Amino acid sequence: MGKQAVTVIGLGPMGRAMVTAFLAEGHPVTVWNRTASKAGELVAQGAVTASSVEEALAANELVVLSLTDYDAMYAILEPAAHALAGRVLVNLSSDTPDRARAAAAWAAGHGAEHLTGGVQVPPPLIGKPGSATFYSGPREVFDAHRETLEVLTGTDFRGTDPGLAAMYYQALMTIFWTSMLSYLQTLALAGAHGVTAAEMLPYASRAMTMMPHFLETYAPHIDAARYPGDVDRLAMGAASVQHVLHTNRDAGLDTALPAAVDGIFRRGMDRGFAENSFSSLVEVLKQPAG
Incomplete structure (x- = not known):
């Protein structure tokens, strides 16, 4: 039996990978x-180019969307909505949990199934061991196509709520972007004192390797809604942030x-969490900050 045929809509770096x-x-x-024109190299590898969105949808049941966001999905698929019936849309575009839920309802209204996906690796790691993608949506649809999707990355099914994969993805992107921005701030500070990024790199890397300890320490606090000051106190942290x-x-x-960051610490102090x-x-x- 041959391998499942797939349609891929969106040929940015991720889609091409x-x-x-x-x-x-x-x-x-x-x-x-x-x-x-972005399809040229892929056609040389054996892909077939559809002349229209309708033709792309008609070609295969399984349709992978790799687009900037859900607005791009609607812009592309709305005019071809009549061709969606019977299709499985694996939406690997980035957007919010609420928009993923709305997209699932929209797809269902046109007779299609929708699986939300959140890819956890950059394009060069697609198809490589150790990569993973969050999925959520109808379990039976995910199970039916899991083997094919695992060609791209490992799969981590998070539940039937279409918004959960998007939530997990955006939650991890919150860590990524804030951490990377803090790294750039660190390098700017180092540079202002004549220290190069190369010189700072091993120390920044060492600091990051300590993070799992803090994550493991604080997770039980959060789940129990108890924040004992037996190891650290907010007042000490607030003073440190002021120094930073x-x-x-x-x-x-x-x-x-x-x-x-200082503003958030100040709000905590004002709430009596010192x-x-x-x-x-x-x-x-x-x-929200009031």
Whole structure:
């Protein structure tokens, strides 16, 4: 029995990497992209280019979407909505949990199934061991196509709520972007003192390897809603953050990031959490700043 045929819509770096992975494993692939020229190398590898979105949808039951966001999905698929019946849309585009739920309802209204996906690796790691993608949506649909989807990455099914895969993905992107921005702030501070990024790298890497310890320490605090100050106290952390802020300010740097952190600590202090653990700031973050 031959490998399942797949349609891939969206040929940015991620989409192209996915098509290449499918072709390498012997899956017939039909592709479509607004800029048709992006399909050239993929066609040389064996992909078939559809002349329209309708043709791309008609080609295969399984349709993988690799687009910028859900607005792009609607812009592309709305005009071809009549061709969606019977299709499984594996939406690997990035967007919010609420928009994923709305997209699932929209797809169902046109007779299609929708699986939300959140890819956890960059394009070069597609098809490589150790990669993974969050999925959520109808369990039976996921199970039916799991083997094919695992050509791209490992699969981590998070539940039938279409929004859960998007939530997990955006939650991890929260860690990624804030961590990477703090790294850039660190390098700017180092540079202001004549220290190169190469010189700072081993120390920054060492600091990151300590993070799992703190994650494991604080997770039980959060689940129990108890924030004992037996190991750390918010008042100590607030003083440290002030030192970070002043050090960056003295160096003549942009202080928007450390000032934002300082603001959150101040709100925690104002709430009376001074003797509690740093983890008590989760209570501050549960509400918009007033």
